[in-house]
Amino acid sequence: MSCDFLAQALPGVQKLSPYVPGKPVDELARELGMAPASIVKLASNENPLGPSAKALDAIRAELAELTRYPDGNAFDLKQALSERFGVAATGITLGNGSNDILELVARAYLAPGYNAVFSEHAFAVYPLVTLAIGAEGRSVPAKDYGHDLEAMLAAIDADTRVVFVANPNNPTGTWFDSEALARFLARVPEHVLVVLDEAYIEYAEGDKLPDGLAFLAQYPNLIVSRTFSKAYGLAALRVGYAFSSPTVADVLNRVRQPFNVNSLAQAAACAALADSDYLARSRALNDAGMAQLEAGFRDLDLKWIPSRGNFIAVDLGREAAPINQGLLQEGVIVRPVAGYGMPTFLRVSIGTEAENARFLAALSKVLGRG
Numbered sequence: 001m002s003c004d005f006l007a008q009a010l011p012g013v014q015k016l017s018p019y020v021p022g023k024p025v026d027e028l029a030r031e032l033g034m035a036p037a038s039i040v041k042l043a044s045n046e047n048p049l050g051p052s053a054k055a056l057d058a059i060r061a062e063l064a065e066l067t068r069y070p071d072g073n074a075f076d077l078k079q080a081l082s083e084r085f086g087v088a089a090t091g092i093t094l095g096n097g098s099n100d101i102l103e104l105v106a107r108a109y110l111a112p113g114y115n116a117v118f119s120e121h122a123f124a125v126y127p128l129v130t131l132a133i134g135a136e137g138r139s140v141p142a143k144d145y146g147h148d149l150e151a152m153l154a155a156i157d158a159d160t161r162v163v164f165v166a167n168p169n170n171p172t173g174t175w176f177d178s179e180a181l182a183r184f185l186a187r188v189p190e191h192v193l194v195v196l197d198e199a200y201i202e203y204a205e206g207d208k209l210p211d212g213l214a215f216l217a218q219y220p221n222l223i224v225s226r227t228f229s230k231a232y233g234l235a236a237l238r239v240g241y242a243f244s245s246p247t248v249a250d251v252l253n254r255v256r257q258p259f260n261v262n263s264l265a266q267a268a269a270c271a272a273l274a275d276s277d278y279l280a281r282s283r284a285l286n287d288a289g290m291a292q293l294e295a296g297f298r299d300l301d302l303k304w305i306p307s308r309g310n311f312i313a314v315d316l317g318r319e320a321a322p323i324n325q326g327l328l329q330e331g332v333i334v335r336p337v338a339g340y341g342m343p344t345f346l347r348v349s350i351g352t353e354a355e356n357a358r359f360l361a362a363l364s365k366v367l368g369r370g
């Protein structure tokens with residue numbers, strides 16, 4: 001008898017299902033015998049602009065240094081983030097994507113016997129990092145697809161170490177305002193860390209979404225995580241960052257792999273951070289594309305969840321899986337979200353005007369309305 005290495009895995013790990021990413025363009029192109037360029041992928045909330053030219057220049061300038069290890073403390077990037085956001089560099093933790101930040105929090109603060117609280121329909125990585133470490137994940141029923149912050153507070157107990165909140169949330173696009181965040185933070189027990197995941201904040205800054213950073217000084221249990229993957233257009237490079245009290249940052253940096261953000265990523269992130277023109281174009285393209293998709297859904301008599309991210313969840317009013325298959329046949333990749341408890345929805349990332357139009361035409365055809 002050989003050993004059963006599934007049974008040998010930690011109980012929490014046995015319960016995990018692997019994260020399902022968006023289908024890669026090349027994979028669908030192979031399956032359909034189509035040119036990759038003719039495929040439209042609106043499945044992973046990627047920036048349709050392509051990377052900032054300034055980020056690309058910074059990467060090229062860094063290439064000759066590839067034999068060296070990156071700066072493990074990422075001095076330049078932390079300095080740039082510190083200046084831009086007015087948070088001391090000692091309160092910054094960098095991640096290999098902000099997914100890495102979530103994992104650092106779990107590794108430093110969760111263990112069997114402890115629990116983490118998050119919302120139903122929330123980002124899949126919260127339960128993933130929680131269960132992987134052997135802690136209990138408490139999924140709190142959502143309210144109108146969004147976080148029910150009152151119910152999340154009620155789910156916290158003496159063994160809770162972390163609450164994950166996404167604002168806006170992925171895949172629903174739902175958000176809460178500054179007053180709601182203030183009320184929530186005021187009532188979270190002191191011993192519980194709040195991870196405020198602001199992966200999409202740049203799309204709705206200012207009037208639309210609360211700025212988690214405004215609460216940092218008052219709440220030493222607050223961690224605000226952000227990313228270069230979305231509005232900054234650098235998803236492949238994997239750079240995320242978190243702002244917190246210096247004490248929490250010190251703890252997270254103890255469990256961090258010393259070279260978790262590579263040198264090309266550090267250089268590109270610095271350049272992207274300084275490229276305010278790119279960020280403005282990202283946001284403008286997103287606003288226009290969001291309006292375009294909403295208008296298209298209205299024409300097709302479909303309901304959607306209003307979103308403040310770079311994606312929108314549309315309700316097909318029936319099982320979405322066959323419609324998704326039909327879209328794939330048309331060369332259009334979007335994201336089914338049955339795994340998030342939303343079997344009648346598809347999540348569609350905002351693309352260029354032409355990509356959005358391709359998607360809407362394909363959807364109309366597959367729904368038999370074309």
Ligand SMILES: *Cc1c(COP(=O)(O)O)cnc(C)c1O
Nearest residue numbers: 097098099123170199227229240
């Ligand atoms: C995309 C996303 C992230 C960012 O992940 P990275 O690892 O930084 O690419 C984080 N949180 C949520 C909710 C997201 O949707």
